[in-house]
Amino acid sequence: MNHTHILSLIVSVATLTSCSPDISEVFDTASVDVSIIDSIVLKPSNSYLIASAQNEVDLFPVCYYSVQGQRMILPIETIKDEQFVWKDEKGRKVGRRFSTSDPKLAGTQKSFTVSPASRPEIASKPATINIISPEVPGAEKVIPIVFHVIQSTDEVGRLGIVYEDALFLKQIEKLNNVFSYRVTKDATGVDTKIRFAPAVFDPFGNKLATPGIARHVFDYSITPAPDADYPITLEQIKKVVNDAKAVWNPDEYFNVWLISEASDQIKEFAYYGIEYTFLPLFVLSEDALQSAPSWLSLSVPSSPDEVLITSKGLPYRLQDLLSAQNAANSTNELIDYIGYYFGLDFYASHSFPLVPAYKKGEAEYYLKNETEMKENDENFFRSTNIMDDYTGMHTTVSQDQAKVLHWTLENVVGRQFWKSSRALTGK
Numbered sequence: 066m067n068h069t070h071i072l073s074l075i076v077s078v079a080t081l082t083s084c085s086p087d088i089s090e091v092f093d094t095a096s097v098d099v100s101i102i103d104s105i106v107l108k109p110s111n112s113y114l115i116a117s118a119q120n121e122v123d124l125f126p127v128c129y130y131s132v133q134g135q136r137m138i139l140p141i142e143t144i145k146d147e148q149f150v151w152k153d154e155k156g157r158k159v160g161r162r163f164s165t166s167d168p169k170l171a172g173t174q175k176s177f178t179v180s181p182a183s184r185p186e187i188a189s190k191p192a193t194i195n196i197i198s199p200e201v202p203g204a205e206k207v208i209p210i211v212f213h214v215i216q217s218t219d220e221v222g223r224l225g226i227v228y229e230d231a232l233f234l235k236q237i238e239k240l241n242n243v244f245s246y247r248v249t250k251d252a253t254g255v256d257t258k259i260r261f262a263p264a265v266f267d268p269f270g271n272k273l274a275t276p277g278i279a280r281h282v283f284d285y286s287i288t289p290a291p292d293a294d295y296p297i298t299l300e301q302i303k304k305v306v307n308d309a310k311a312v313w314n315p316d317e318y319f320n321v322w323l324i325s326e327a328s329d330q331i332k333e334f335a336y337y338g339i340e341y342t343f344l345p346l347f348v349l350s351e352d353a354l355q356s357a358p359s360w361l362s363l364s365v366p367s368s369p370d371e372v373l374i375t376s377k378g379l380p381y382r383l384q385d386l387l388s389a390q391n392a393a394n395s396t397n398e399l400i401d402y403i404g405y406y407f408g409l410d411f412y413a414s415h416s417f418p419l420v421p422a423y424k425k426g427e428a429e430y431y432l433k434n435e436t437e438m439k440e441n442d443e444n445f446f447r448s449t450n451i452m453d454d455y456t457g458m459h460t461t462v463s464q465d466q467a468k469v470l471h472w473t474l475e476n477v478v479g480r481q482f483w484k485s486s487r488a489l490t491g492k
Contacts, residue, residue, distance in 0.1 A: 107192040114163070122164075125141075125144075148183075173196050211488070251460075265488065285309075316482060420466065
């Protein structure tokens with residue numbers, strides 16, 4: 066988080082009365098005199114909460130104060146829980162992080178207020194949380210995944226660049242941790258009942274040297290496409306994966322093509338080469354169209370020849386496994402693009418009410434949403450969702466998103482790999 070620009074604050078309370086704060090000065094985060102606070106807005110991390118011990122909502126107090134008539138906001142680092150009191154609609158004290166497993170509360174609303182412990186007269190207005198029932202999104206599905214590590218002969222032979230197996234196995238570990246809801250507590254996150262298993266056998270029945278990893282080394286090169294808006298084209302991706310013989314039967318394998326582009330000529334490889342290009346396109350039947358998510362443009366293919374490479378696997382720039390989320394790189398993590406491939410969409414936030422959408426809010430401190438901390442008019446939250454932008458943490462899938470994942474796996478062409486055990490058993 067860039068403190069130089071976002072902490073437009075003061076060094077001490079004494080400074081408040083003596084001079085105007087400089088934009089580069091930083092508040093002493095060790096302690097805050099709550100007497101400087103003149104108003105509080107309670108912004109919970111989510112407006113919904115699943116009634117389960119595994120879920121919790123953060124009742125965050127946005128605290129305002131004034132300096133020479135200018136309204137300012139205390140940074141998150143200065144908020145000490147022991148300096149505040151939270152109460153529910155019945156006046157009972159609660160903690161900053163609220164959780165309930167009482168099934169009787171499902172379908173009801175809870176309201177909360179917060180005030181400085183020493184100044185109850187400036188309590189916030191009530192913030193309302195909708196309590197919902199936990200739901201199992203679908204039957205457990207095991208997805209056989211294979212990372213096709215595609216490198217040029219020159220890169221491996223002359224330069225000696227070889228990526229260790231651990232890099233790819235950690236991606237499978239992260240997928241399973243996130244899809245199983247093992248990483249963090251969230252208001253609406255769930256165990257999706259979707260698991261990723263490294264493929265053990267190749268299409269010919271041979272055991273892979275390392276489960277989940279197939280290496281392809283051959284002569285190829287990728288140069289930026291002439292159109293600067295789209296530096297990599299679908300045709301380029303198709304040629305590379307076909308020449309690598311890395312298009313394994315998509316009804317048996319979830320192919321992830323990790324294409325090395327060591328020259329680093331193609332910026333935003335994933336953004337221009339993946340996102341909406343690799344959303345689901347085809348469904349198995351006309352009946353599936355009736356229940357399809359509204360943001361997907363789907364049809365029934367007239368013949369197998371109509372099915373594009375986009376329904377046979379997911380490409381990703383190999384080097385971005387190391388640099389995604391780097392300050393100098395706005396490429397998102399691989400898991401985010403897997404979300405697109407499975408039918409989720411960052412811009413379909415209106416279709417996922419359990420995921421708080423962030424936008425410009427009233428508080429200048431958090432206005433730009435350039436870190437994992439986000440806000441909207443009702444919520445202030447750490448962005449944990451799988452479909453967040455590249456500044457996010459990508460550690461949870463919401464309950465309503467999980468239902469879409471299962472719908473995609475049950476109805477979309479090229480997402481039927483979970484129905485086959487061939488990649489795991491060899492037969």
